[in-house]
Amino acid sequence: MSDDTRYDWTRLVAELNALLRLKTTITGMKLFERVEDMEAIPRIRRPQAVHTADQVVSMASRLGWTVGITADDLIGPQCGAVLGLSPQDEAWRSGRLFAGVWHATVEDARQRQEALSVVPHGRYRAMAVSPLESGRLDPPDICLIYATPGQMILFINGLQWRGYRKFDWSVVGETACADSWGRALATGEPSLSLPCYAERRFGGVPDDEMLMALPPKYLPIAIEGMKALAKNGIRYPIAPYGIQNDVRPGLASAYAGKT
Numbered sequence: 001m002s003d004d005t006r007y008d009w010t011r012l013v014a015e016l017n018a019l020l021r022l023k024t025t026i027t028g029m030k031l032f033e034r035v036e037d038m039e040a041i042p043r044i045r046r047p048q049a050v051h052t053a054d055q056v057v058s059m060a061s062r063l064g065w066t067v068g069i070t071a072d073d074l075i076g077p078q079c080g081a082v083l084g085l086s087p088q089d090e091a092w093r094s095g096r097l098f099a100g101v102w103h104a105t106v107e108d109a110r111q112r113q114e115a116l117s118v119v120p121h122g123r124y125r126a127m128a129v130s131p132l133e134s135g136r137l138d139p140p141d142i143c144l145i146y147a148t149p150g151q152m153i154l155f156i157n158g159l160q161w162r163g164y165r166k167f168d169w170s171v172v173g174e175t176a177c178a179d180s181w182g183r184a185l186a187t188g189e190p191s192l193s194l195p196c197y198a199e200r201r202f203g204g205v206p207d208d209e210m211l212m213a214l215p216p217k218y219l220p221i222a223i224e225g226m227k228a229l230a231k232n233g234i235r236y237p238i239a240p241y242g243i244q245n246d247v248r249p250g251l252a253s254a255y256a257g258k259t
Contacts, residue, residue, distance in 0.1 A: 003139060003215065003216070003217055005139070005216070005217060007139060007216055007219075007220075009132050009133045009134075009135050009138075010133045010135075012132070012133075012216075012219050012220070012223070013026050013132055013133040014133075015223050016145070016219070016222075016223065019154075019158075019223065019226045019227070019230070019235070019236065020147060020151045020154065020155065020226075020236050021151070021236060021237065022145070022146070022147060022151065024061050024062065024146040024147075024209065025060065025061045025062070025064055025131050025132075026061075026131070026132045026133070026143060026144070026145055027057065027060040027061045027129055027130065027131060027132060027143065027144040028060075028129065028130055028131075028132045028136075028137040028139075028140025028141075028142070028143055028144070028216075029057070029127065029128070029129050029137070029140055029141060029142050029143075029144060029181055029185075029213075030127065030128050030129075030137040030139075030140045030141050031083065031084065031119065031123075031124040031126070031127050031141055031185065032124060032125060032126040032127065032128065033123060033124055033125060034125060034126070035070055035125050035126045037126070038068040038070075038126035038127070038128050039068060039126075041066060041068060041128055041130070041136050041137070042066075042136055043066050043136070044066050044067070044068045044128065044136075045059075045065050045066060045067045045068070046067075046068060046069075046073075047067070047069060047073045050073065050074070050075050051069075051073060051074060051075065051202075052074065052075055052079050052198060052202045052203065053069075053074060053079035053080075053082065053083065053127075053177060054079075054177065054195075054198055054199040054202050054203030054205070055202050055203055056069055056073075056074075056127075056129060057129050057144065057177075057181075057203060058203040058204050058205070059129070060129040060130055060131055061129075061131075061144065061146060062204055064131050065130075066128065066129070066130035066131070066134060066136050067128065067129055067130075068126060068127070068128040069085075069126065069127055069128075070085065070125060070126050070127075071085040071086045074086075076097075077091075077092050078092075078097075078175060079177070081116075081118055081121070082116060082117075082118050082119070082175065082177055082178050082181070082182040083118075083119055083124070083127050083181070083182070083185070084118065084119030084120055084121050084122075084123065084124050084185075085121075085124060085125065085126070085127065086121065087121050088118055088120075088121055092113065093110060093113050093114060094106065094109075094110055094113070095108075095109030095110045095111075095112060095113040096109065097109075098112065098113075098174070102173070102174045112172060112173060112174070112175070115170075115172050116172055116175055116178035116182060117172075117178045117179065117182045117183035117186050117187070117191075118178060118182050118186060119182065119185045119186050120186075129144075139216050140216065141185055141215065142181060142184045142185055142213050142214060142215055142216075143213070143214060143215070143216055143219060144180070144181065144211060144212070144213050145211070145212045145213075145214075146205065146209045146210070146211055147209060147210060147212065148208050148209060148210070149208075149210060150236065150237070150238055151236055152192070152210050152212060154226060154229065154234070154235070154236050154238075155212065155222055155226065156192075156212075157225065157226070157229055157234070158221070158222035158223065158224070158225030158226035158229065159190060159218060159221055159222045159225060160225065161224065161225025161226075161228050161229065162221070162224070162225060167190065167192070169191065169192045169193075171193075171194060173196065174196050174197060174198065175196065175198070176193045176194060176195055176196035176199060177193070177196075177199065179191060179192070179193035179194075180192070180193035180195075180211045180212070180213040181213045183213070184213035184214055184215065185213075188215055189214070190212060190213075190214035190218055191212070191213045191214065192210060192211070192212050193210065193211045193212075193213070194210060195209065195210070195211050199211075232254050233253045233254050234254060
């Protein structure tokens with residue numbers, strides 16, 4: 001799943017932090033076909049308790065740890081199924097566990113389960129997360145960036161600077177990790193999510209953060225774009241202009257010379 005490009009992780013993280021002033025550690029995630037390969041990562045930590053995948057990811061993004069797991073380390077099949085570590089079988093697809101909790105009927109819950117973007121089961125046996133700049137997952141399959149909406153829209157603008165494309169992202173609701181790392185791992189495409197209740201309650205994601213998951217190859221693209229935007233005066237933090245001010249001087253700084 002990983003590409004063979006060599007990246008300077010320290011430089012990439014430093015540039016992203018300089019451009020966006022991120023407060024949360026940029027994290028890498030990697031899937032492994034063999035548990036032994038995951039356990040061979042330098043300074044890997046293995047859980048001593050049962051967790052959600054949200055908690056494991058936040059051990060890297062909030063605490064700076066390098067953590068590796070198998071399906072046995074996760075609570076039930078939901079988290080593991082998104083990562084392809086647990087089967088997406090009929091019992092899982094039925095959604096019965098969520099009926100009456102997140103959805104009015106079993107059929108509603110089934111439809112939600114079937115809407116999730118997941119890694120196909122059968123190939124991978126383990127997963128690891130680590131701060132990206134540590135270089136311990138070299139390369140990771142995807143990178144995870146937590147950012148405020150203001151930071152996130154400029155990151156997206158950076159991706160769209162050259163070779164424009166419209167991004168269409170969906171919202172499954174609960175189990176929103178399927179919108180972020182599930183979709184990015186399954187498709188290899190940038191994937192934005194609104195972290196769900198579980199990610200915020202168990203993973204400690206603050207109210208003001210969104211999550212972008214994407215393969216490493218997109219980071220230099222976003223950085224190049226954001227640097228170009230910054231030269232045009234479009235940069236973070238976005239200074240409020242004033243809702244009652246004449247807008248013309250404010251626009252002139254970026255659109256000078258254009259009709």
